[in-house]
Amino acid sequence: MTTDQELPELRSIKAPRHPGVSPAVCQAFSEAAEVCFARHHEPPCTSLQVTCAGTESVRSLKWSAPDETAKLSWRNRDDATRDGAYVVSLAVVEHELGMVALSRADTRTGADYYVGRPGSHDLEEAFRLEVSGVDEGGRSDVRRRLRTKKDQAARGESFLPAYASVVGFREAAVLVSLVEGCKSE
16 A cells, blocks of 8 residues: 555646646635535545555545635535535546546536546547545445446446546545446447
8 A cells, every 4th residue: 555645736626737627617626625524624634545446545635624605605515525526536536547637528428527648638538537425424335335436437328438436525535446347339
């Protein structure tokens, strides 16, 4: 298990490095993630247990305490957990797999984002990334959600390979797994 490497700062997960994430979207998703982390952890840093494509590691994630306006804005736990999970998953995928967000995915593709190598503009060479978050619950809840997300990605209307990612905010864990059984041409 590798330890103590820092994940990219959440507010840096945006264009131009991540062409599929506008600065405004990055700002909103980062704020949501900070609200979710603040429910269970203390800033300025949280150690995340990351399992990515079979490799386990501990990664540091720096974040700032949300102000009262952010907490009120993200009072809907489901929305905050979903949107915060997007940016945390993209930070992990960038650090662990060397891929960035190329574009948001359309409905029924079995994914939330298309990710690929930096500088790529060809979505036909991209991977799909299906993302979810778990606010409460332990490691078994995060694993259970990952299985659900892998099934969803496998059923998607796309021939592209896929990863599924689940962020457990209370558990301080991120699981990223290659999806087996995707449709093939």
